[in-house]
Amino acid sequence: MEDESITGALSFDDFEAIGDGLIHHGWAVIPSFLPAATALALAAEAQAHWQAGAFRQAGVGRGAGWVQRPDIRSDEVFWMEGEDLSPTLVTTLGKLDALKQHLNRSLFAGLEDFEVHLARYGRGAFYARHIDQFEDTTRRAISVVLYLNHQWRSQDGGALRLWTTPAPGRTPPSPKTPYIEVWPEAGTLVVFRSADFWHEVRRARRTRLSLTGWFLRRASNPLEQVL
Ligand code: OGA
Numbered sequence: 001m002e003d004e005s006i007t008g009a010l011s012f013d014d015f016e017a018i019g020d021g022l023i024h025h026g027w028a029v030i031p032s033f034l035p036a037a038t039a040l041a042l043a044a045e046a047q048a049h050w051q052a053g054a055f056r057q058a059g060v061g062r063g064a065g066w067v068q069r070p071d072i073r074s075d076e077v078f079w080m081e082g083e084d085l086s087p088t089l090v091t092t093l094g095k096l097d098a099l100k101q102h103l104n105r106s107l108f109a110g111l112e113d114f115e116v117h118l119a120r121y122g123r124g125a126f127y128a129r130h131i132d133q134f135e136d137t138t139r140r141a142i143s144v145v146l147y148l149n150h151q152w153r154s155q156d157g158g159a160l161r162l163w164t165t166p167a168p169g170r171t172p173p174s175p176k177t178p179y180i181e182v183w184p185e186a187g188t189l190v191v192f193r194s195a196d197f198w199h200e201v202r203r204a205r206r207t208r209l210s211l212t213g214w215f216l217r218r219a220s221n222p223l224e225q226v227l
Protein backbone atom coordinates (compact mmCIF):
# COMPACT_ATOMS: atom_id res chain seq x y z
CA MET A 1 0.00 0.00 0.00
CA GLU A 2 1.38 3.41 -0.90
CA ASP A 3 2.20 5.80 1.92
CA GLU A 4 0.49 8.92 0.62
CA SER A 5 2.31 11.22 3.05
CA ILE A 6 5.41 10.36 1.00
CA THR A 7 4.09 10.08 -2.53
CA GLY A 8 1.29 12.64 -2.31
CA ALA A 9 -2.10 11.27 -3.29
CA LEU A 10 -1.48 8.49 -5.80
CA SER A 11 -2.44 10.93 -8.43
CA PHE A 12 -4.24 9.39 -11.37
CA ASP A 13 -4.60 12.89 -12.80
CA ASP A 14 -0.81 13.03 -13.05
CA PHE A 15 -0.67 9.55 -14.56
CA GLU A 16 -3.29 10.48 -17.15
CA ALA A 17 -1.51 13.74 -17.98
CA ILE A 18 1.70 11.77 -18.55
CA GLY A 19 -0.11 9.23 -20.76
CA ASP A 20 -1.72 12.04 -22.76
CA GLY A 21 1.60 13.86 -23.09
CA LEU A 22 3.34 10.70 -24.33
CA ILE A 23 0.61 10.03 -26.88
CA HIS A 24 0.26 13.56 -28.21
CA HIS A 25 3.80 14.89 -27.92
CA GLY A 26 6.09 12.07 -26.80
CA TRP A 27 6.97 13.88 -23.58
CA ALA A 28 5.44 15.38 -20.43
CA VAL A 29 6.54 17.61 -17.54
CA ILE A 30 4.74 17.24 -14.19
CA PRO A 31 5.79 19.97 -11.72
CA SER A 32 4.63 18.28 -8.48
CA PHE A 33 4.81 14.58 -9.09
CA LEU A 34 6.19 14.15 -5.55
CA PRO A 35 5.74 16.46 -2.55
CA ALA A 36 8.82 18.70 -2.36
CA ALA A 37 9.49 17.46 1.19
CA THR A 38 9.82 13.89 -0.10
CA ALA A 39 12.12 14.95 -2.91
CA LEU A 40 14.30 16.78 -0.38
CA ALA A 41 14.41 13.72 1.89
CA LEU A 42 15.64 11.75 -1.13
CA ALA A 43 18.24 14.46 -1.79
CA ALA A 44 19.56 14.12 1.77
CA GLU A 45 19.83 10.36 1.26
CA ALA A 46 21.59 10.84 -2.06
CA GLN A 47 24.11 13.20 -0.45
CA ALA A 48 24.74 10.67 2.35
CA HIS A 49 25.39 7.91 -0.23
CA TRP A 50 27.68 10.27 -2.10
CA GLN A 51 29.61 11.12 1.05
CA ALA A 52 29.94 7.40 1.76
CA GLY A 53 31.63 7.00 -1.65
CA ALA A 54 28.80 5.10 -3.36
CA PHE A 55 28.70 7.25 -6.52
CA ARG A 56 30.91 6.58 -9.56
CA GLN A 57 31.86 8.82 -12.45
CA ALA A 58 29.22 8.23 -15.16
CA GLY A 59 30.13 6.86 -18.56
CA VAL A 60 28.62 6.48 -22.02
CA GLY A 61 27.83 3.28 -23.94
CA ARG A 62 27.35 -0.08 -22.32
CA GLY A 63 29.00 -3.46 -21.84
CA ALA A 64 32.40 -3.61 -23.53
CA GLY A 65 31.62 -0.24 -25.15
CA TRP A 66 31.33 1.62 -21.83
CA VAL A 67 33.79 4.51 -21.49
CA GLN A 68 34.21 7.52 -19.27
CA ARG A 69 33.94 10.64 -21.38
CA PRO A 70 34.11 13.72 -19.13
CA ASP A 71 33.95 15.83 -22.30
CA ILE A 72 30.42 14.39 -22.88
CA ARG A 73 29.14 13.97 -19.33
CA SER A 74 30.65 14.83 -15.97
CA ASP A 75 27.95 13.68 -13.55
CA GLU A 76 28.34 10.86 -11.04
CA VAL A 77 25.80 8.08 -10.64
CA PHE A 78 24.77 5.50 -8.08
CA TRP A 79 22.97 2.40 -9.32
CA MET A 80 20.99 1.31 -6.28
CA GLU A 81 20.75 -2.29 -5.16
CA GLY A 82 17.92 -3.69 -3.07
CA GLU A 83 19.70 -3.36 0.25
CA ASP A 84 20.35 0.36 -0.26
CA LEU A 85 16.68 1.27 -0.45
CA SER A 86 15.18 3.35 2.35
CA PRO A 87 11.40 3.35 2.94
CA THR A 88 11.15 6.72 1.16
CA LEU A 89 12.97 5.34 -1.87
CA VAL A 90 10.90 2.16 -1.89
CA THR A 91 7.70 4.21 -1.84
CA THR A 92 8.96 6.57 -4.55
CA LEU A 93 10.01 3.69 -6.78
CA GLY A 94 6.58 2.17 -6.06
CA LYS A 95 4.91 5.28 -7.43
CA LEU A 96 7.05 5.13 -10.57
CA ASP A 97 6.18 1.46 -10.92
CA ALA A 98 2.50 2.37 -10.61
CA LEU A 99 3.06 4.86 -13.45
CA LYS A 100 4.62 2.10 -15.55
CA GLN A 101 1.59 -0.12 -14.91
CA HIS A 102 -0.74 2.72 -15.78
CA LEU A 103 1.04 3.19 -19.13
CA ASN A 104 0.82 -0.55 -19.77
CA ARG A 105 -2.90 -0.61 -19.03
CA SER A 106 -3.88 2.59 -20.81
CA LEU A 107 -1.44 2.57 -23.76
CA PHE A 108 -0.54 -1.14 -24.01
CA ALA A 109 3.00 0.12 -23.67
CA GLY A 110 4.51 -3.32 -22.95
CA LEU A 111 6.90 -1.95 -20.33
CA GLU A 112 8.47 -4.75 -18.37
CA ASP A 113 11.38 -3.55 -16.23
CA PHE A 114 12.65 -0.40 -14.63
CA GLU A 115 16.31 0.54 -14.24
CA VAL A 116 17.13 3.51 -12.05
CA HIS A 117 20.05 5.45 -10.63
CA LEU A 118 20.68 8.55 -8.58
CA ALA A 119 22.69 11.19 -10.43
CA ARG A 120 24.75 14.00 -8.96
CA TYR A 121 26.10 16.92 -10.98
CA GLY A 122 28.73 18.77 -9.00
CA ARG A 123 29.36 22.44 -9.71
CA GLY A 124 30.41 22.75 -13.36
CA ALA A 125 29.07 19.34 -14.41
CA PHE A 126 26.94 18.86 -17.52
CA TYR A 127 25.74 16.20 -19.98
CA ALA A 128 26.07 17.08 -23.68
CA ARG A 129 23.18 16.58 -26.11
CA HIS A 130 22.27 12.91 -26.52
CA ILE A 131 19.46 10.38 -26.78
CA ASP A 132 18.98 7.70 -24.15
CA GLN A 133 18.92 4.58 -26.28
CA PHE A 134 22.11 2.62 -26.73
CA GLU A 135 23.16 1.66 -30.24
CA ASP A 136 22.79 -2.08 -29.69
CA THR A 137 19.40 -2.30 -27.93
CA THR A 138 16.05 -0.58 -28.07
CA ARG A 139 14.89 -1.83 -24.67
CA ARG A 140 14.89 1.64 -23.13
CA ALA A 141 11.44 2.88 -24.06
CA ILE A 142 10.60 5.71 -21.67
CA SER A 143 12.99 7.99 -19.74
CA VAL A 144 11.87 9.39 -16.38
CA VAL A 145 13.79 12.06 -14.48
CA LEU A 146 12.72 13.15 -11.01
CA TYR A 147 14.46 16.21 -9.58
CA LEU A 148 15.49 16.64 -5.94
CA ASN A 149 16.75 20.22 -5.57
CA HIS A 150 15.52 22.90 -3.19
CA GLN A 151 14.68 26.32 -4.63
CA TRP A 152 16.58 26.10 -7.88
CA ARG A 153 17.24 29.53 -9.39
CA SER A 154 17.97 30.42 -12.99
CA GLN A 155 21.49 31.53 -12.06
CA ASP A 156 22.13 27.95 -10.86
CA GLY A 157 22.19 26.80 -14.52
CA GLY A 158 21.67 23.05 -14.89
CA ALA A 159 18.44 23.16 -16.89
CA LEU A 160 17.34 20.11 -18.80
CA ARG A 161 17.05 21.23 -22.44
CA LEU A 162 14.72 18.93 -24.37
CA TRP A 163 14.23 19.32 -28.12
CA THR A 164 10.52 18.80 -28.58
CA THR A 165 10.41 17.58 -32.17
CA PRO A 166 10.77 13.79 -32.27
CA ALA A 167 13.95 12.87 -34.12
CA PRO A 168 13.92 9.13 -34.75
CA GLY A 169 16.96 7.57 -36.35
CA ARG A 170 19.52 9.41 -34.28
CA THR A 171 19.45 12.56 -36.41
CA PRO A 172 20.48 15.45 -34.16
CA PRO A 173 18.13 18.42 -34.09
CA SER A 174 18.84 21.28 -36.47
CA PRO A 175 19.55 24.69 -34.91
CA LYS A 176 15.97 25.78 -35.58
CA THR A 177 14.32 22.86 -33.78
CA PRO A 178 12.31 24.15 -30.81
CA TYR A 179 13.18 23.08 -27.30
CA ILE A 180 11.94 23.50 -23.76
CA GLU A 181 14.04 23.98 -20.64
CA VAL A 182 13.06 22.46 -17.30
CA TRP A 183 14.51 23.54 -13.96
CA PRO A 184 15.49 20.59 -11.74
CA GLU A 185 13.20 21.67 -8.90
CA ALA A 186 12.29 19.24 -6.10
CA GLY A 187 9.33 17.05 -7.06
CA THR A 188 9.28 17.84 -10.81
CA LEU A 189 9.11 14.80 -13.10
CA VAL A 190 10.03 14.76 -16.80
CA VAL A 191 9.01 11.81 -18.98
CA PHE A 192 9.85 11.27 -22.65
CA ARG A 193 10.21 8.55 -25.27
CA SER A 194 13.83 7.46 -25.01
CA ALA A 195 14.40 6.80 -28.73
CA ASP A 196 13.16 10.08 -30.11
CA PHE A 197 14.10 13.06 -28.00
CA TRP A 198 17.49 14.71 -27.94
CA HIS A 199 18.26 16.46 -24.69
CA GLU A 200 21.14 17.83 -22.67
CA VAL A 201 21.88 18.98 -19.14
CA ARG A 202 23.24 22.52 -19.16
CA ARG A 203 26.24 23.16 -16.95
CA ALA A 204 25.17 23.25 -13.28
CA ARG A 205 26.52 25.98 -11.04
CA ARG A 206 25.53 24.19 -7.85
CA THR A 207 25.08 20.56 -6.86
CA ARG A 208 22.20 19.08 -8.84
CA LEU A 209 20.56 15.82 -7.78
CA SER A 210 18.07 13.63 -9.58
CA LEU A 211 16.65 10.15 -9.66
CA THR A 212 16.77 9.03 -13.28
CA GLY A 213 15.35 5.85 -14.71
CA TRP A 214 14.14 4.04 -17.78
CA PHE A 215 11.10 1.86 -18.35
CA LEU A 216 12.34 -1.07 -20.42
CA ARG A 217 10.34 -2.97 -22.94
CA ARG A 218 10.54 -6.73 -23.09
CA ALA A 219 13.76 -8.17 -24.50
CA SER A 220 13.02 -9.78 -27.85
CA ASN A 221 11.62 -13.26 -27.52
CA PRO A 222 14.06 -15.92 -28.78
CA LEU A 223 11.09 -17.91 -30.09
CA GLU A 224 10.38 -15.11 -32.56
CA GLN A 225 13.61 -15.98 -34.32
CA VAL A 226 12.73 -19.63 -34.86
CA LEU A 227 9.01 -19.49 -35.58
C1 OGA B 1 20.43 11.21 -18.39
C2 OGA B 1 19.84 12.56 -18.55
C3 OGA B 1 18.66 14.46 -17.63
C4 OGA B 1 18.59 15.29 -16.40
O1 OGA B 1 20.85 10.85 -17.27
O2 OGA B 1 20.49 10.48 -19.39
O3 OGA B 1 19.70 12.99 -19.66
O4 OGA B 1 17.91 16.33 -16.45
N1 OGA B 1 19.43 13.26 -17.47
O5 OGA B 1 19.23 14.94 -15.41
Ligand code: MN
Pocket: 130, 131, 132, 199
Ligand atom coordinates in the same frame (compact mmCIF):
# COMPACT_ATOMS: atom_id res chain seq x y z
MN1 MN C 1 19.57 11.38 -21.07
